[in-house]
Amino acid sequence: MNRINMTIKTTLLIICLFALPTLLAAQCNEYTKKECIPQLNPYTFNGQLNNAVLSEGETAELQLTFYKDQEYRILVEGENSLGKIQFQLYDTDYNLLYDNSDEDHTNLWDFMVESTDDFVIRVLIPNDEEKEKVESGCVSILVGFRAFGSRTIFK
Structure with a gap:
């Protein structure tokens, strides 16, 4: 009986470990859809959900x-726990063509x-x-577009 309980606990632990990344990705997708996509307005969202769960000190490229x-409008938005x-x-x-740290870490750029x-x-x-604990959270990189007009032009 004791051995069966241990097998069940081990199986449940393995299932949880494999399910956790899927749950985090789903939460990140919901965050992106509800909190980030509306910020692209008046630009049209290009339809690509680019997001990831990142921790302090990590870098991601796209x-x-x-x-x-x-x-174009680039929006880079992260959960509050991640700071600027x-x-x-x-x-x-x-x-290097642009760095938002030159503009007080704005999250939008046209x-x-x-x-x-x-x-x-x-x-x-x-x-x-x-902080004693390393924070992690969802970060979204979204792109909106519209025809013509400009803020900055690159060759």
């Missing part, structure tokens, strides 16, 4: 194609490209040395 004659999130835009040779090209968005979650 390569995207941006098309000529479209104005830094994001940067690079060309594919990793030349721009336009002169020609269709690929770019890399890098997200950096800062370390908070004052």
Whole structure:
């Protein structure tokens, strides 16, 4: 009887360990849909849910194609527990084109490209040395678009 209980407990533990990432991803998707997508307005959401659960000190990158004659809005939003999130835009040779830390860590940035090209968005979650526990949370990288108009143009 005792051996059966141990087998059941072990099986349940294994199931929980495999289910946890799925549950976290589902929660992150819900956060993105409810809290982040509305912030793209008046831009049209491109339909790509780009999100991840990240911890302090982690970095994530996403390569995207941006098309000529479209104005874009990048939104990088994270849960409050992560603090101010830094994001940067690079060309594919990793030349820095934009850094939101130069604009007080704004979570939105509007721009336009002169020609269709690929770019890399890098997200950096800062370390908070004052906290005893490392925090983690959902981070969303969303892109909205609309035709014409510009804030910043890259060649």
